[in-house]
Amino acid sequence: MTQDSPQDKPASEAKLWGGRFSEPTDAFVERFTASVDFDRRLYREDIRGSQAHAHMLARVGVLSEDEARRIVDGLDVIRDEIAAGEFDWQVGREDVHMNIEARLIERIGDVGKKLHTGRSRNDQIATDIRLWLRAAIDEIIELIRSYQSGLVDLAEREADTIMPGFTHLQTAQPVTFGHHMLAWYEMLERDAERLRDCRRRVNVLPLGAAALAGTPYPLDREYVAEQLGFDGVTRNSLDAVSDRDFAIEFTAAASTLMMHLSRQAEELVLWTSAQFDFIELPDRYCTGSSIMPQKKNPDVPELVRGKTGRVYGHLTSLLTLMKSQPLAYNKDNQEDKEPLFDTVDTLLGSLRAFADMVPNLAVRRANTLAATTRGFATATDLADYLVERGVAFRDAHEVVGRAVRLAQERGVDLAQLSLGELQQLSAAVGEDVHGVLTAEGSVAARRVTGGTAPEQVRRQVAAARARLAAAGDQSST
Numbered sequence: 320m321t322q323d324s325p326q327d328k329p330a331s332e333a334k335l336w337g338g339r340f341s342e343p344t345d346a347f348v349e350r351f352t353a354s355v356d357f358d359r360r361l362y363r364e365d366i367r368g369s370q371a372h373a374h375m376l377a378r379v380g381v382l383s384e385d386e387a388r389r390i391v392d393g394l395d396v397i398r399d400e401i402a403a404g405e406f407d408w409q410v411g412r413e414d415v416h417m418n419i420e421a422r423l424i425e426r427i428g429d430v431g432k433k434l435h436t437g438r439s440r441n442d443q444i445a446t447d448i449r450l451w452l453r454a455a456i457d458e459i460i461e462l463i464r465s466y467q468s469g470l471v472d473l474a475e476r477e478a479d480t481i482m483p484g485f486t487h488l489q490t491a492q493p494v495t496f497g498h499h500m501l502a503w504y505e506m507l508e509r510d511a512e513r514l515r516d517c518r519r520r521v522n523v524l525p526l527g528a529a530a531l532a533g534t535p536y537p538l539d540r541e542y543v544a545e546q547l548g549f550d551g552v553t554r555n556s557l558d559a560v561s562d563r564d565f566a567i568e569f570t571a572a573a574s575t576l577m578m579h580l581s582r583q584a585e586e587l588v589l590w591t592s593a594q595f596d597f598i599e600l601p602d603r604y605c606t607g608s609s610i611m612p613q614k615k616n617p618d619v620p621e622l623v624r625g626k627t628g629r630v631y632g633h634l635t636s637l638l639t640l641m642k643s644q645p646l647a648y649n650k651d652n653q654e655d656k657e658p659l660f661d662t663v664d665t666l667l668g669s670l671r672a673f674a675d676m677v678p679n680l681a682v683r684r685a686n687t688l689a690a691t692t693r694g695f696a697t698a699t700d701l702a703d704y705l706v707e708r709g710v711a712f713r714d715a716h717e718v719v720g721r722a723v724r725l726a727q728e729r730g731v732d733l734a735q736l737s738l739g740e741l742q743q744l745s746a747a748v749g750e751d752v753h754g755v756l757t758a759e760g761s762v763a764a765r766r767v768t769g770g771t772a773p774e775q776v777r778r779q780v781a782a783a784r785a786r787l788a789a790a791g792d793q794s795s796t
């Protein structure tokens with residue numbers, strides 16, 4: 320947030336909770352305990368929750384219709400003030416809730432003092448974070464979808480592009496570049512699913528729990544839930560104000576997503592190196608070196624790889640924050656916001672970058688193909704060929720091992736060994752053997768569901784597109 324920081328006003332203004340105190344809060348303590356520096360980011364959610372609460376109070380007869388209307392209108396004006404950067408945030412007012420409430424009373428007078436009826440900051444903050452996180456999850460899922468649809472386009476474009484597939488980062492078998500992109504797509508598919516599942520537990524209304532025990536006012540919690548788009552209300556007031564497991568769960572899903580992005584980032588970094596030279600990233604995503612004129616550095620993937628660490632850190636922070644907390648609300652929970660905010664910001668930034676950068680990379684197809692023929696990537700195909708011709712797999716493995724050694728000595732690929740040389744190694748070798756020794760033949764043969772054959776990749780692309788379209792329809796209803 321780029322708003323300027325709240326005024327360090329002296330602790331002279333009477334506190335909204337000041338009744339039982341005989342001396343003012345120490346100025347340092349006031350600043351140390353305040354959260355307004357960061358929780359004012361929740362102002363829209365705070366106002367929205369307060370307006371729903373006021374409407375409901377009128378509905379159940381605790382406020383008159385006129386009182387509720389003046390409160391709701393006053394809050395509208397305050398929202399505009401904040402959005403315009405004209406709001407005077409005060410550390411002395413501690414947090415977003417009391418800054419807004421105090422300002423409301425300033426603006427509309429004594430009727431503003433009735434807003435907090437049947438409510439506590441404990442259920443108020445729990446509501447604000449849930450509203451905020453719900454919107455953040457929706458935004459993240461939308462970005463995942465956009466990145467996924469870019470990956471699917473790239474997979475289709477490169478469905479026939481041959482590259483080495485690796486295990487242990489050693490050349491293993493030829494795969495298609497499109498197939499590799501669809502592997503990334505699948506990781507993201509599960510990430511989106513985890514977030515959707517987490518959203519169900521986020522989307523429950525705590526208001527009505529009040530401080531911890533509920534409230535004697537005849538609140539209509541279901542009405543508030545409906546107004547705020549919650550799926551239901553929390554069932555236990557102690558649990559409602561105290562637990563932040565939904566934030567932990569979100570951050571765990573976020574950590575897994577970042578772990579996936581870090582794997583993709585690592586491959587992008589490797590592939591742009593002179594040693595691999597498989598791809599070129601768009602210039603607008605790279606930087607140069609101030610001393611080495613030849614350099615084009617993959618800064619964005621490197622940064623995403625690095626930012627993974629801070630999200631893991633936030634998960635650890637939140638778990639530790641919650642550990643051993645007795646029921647119900649404790650001030651510890653105020654520490655949940657910064658890790659949560661930064662997790663969301665990091666995810667949004669990383670996804671936005673990848674969603675534009677990756678689909679626009681250029682594949683150096685000649686290089687990926689050449690790399691495939693350097694590593695004896697079709698050795699398994701030769702073994703499978705011999706098995707098809709009656710050789711036991713173990714014996715075939717042995718024969719191919721000797722073929723690899725021969726090719727290595729001669730400095731050639733398997734496909735460059737002559738028919739005669741291959742037949743000397745095994746009588747089962749026939750004149751058609753070179754058909755299976757090319758990378759194209761190797762990938763085309765792997766037509767099994769989920770395999771790397773171009774034809775299979777195209778089928779998976781079509782299925783992925785159908786899923787993306789269905790998910791889009793779902794989220795727009």
Ligand code: ARG
Pocket residue numbers: 354358414440441444650652653654
């Ligand atoms: N700023 C607090 C938080 O973020 C709001 C709730 C404070 N409640 C209280 N009784 N001090 O958790």
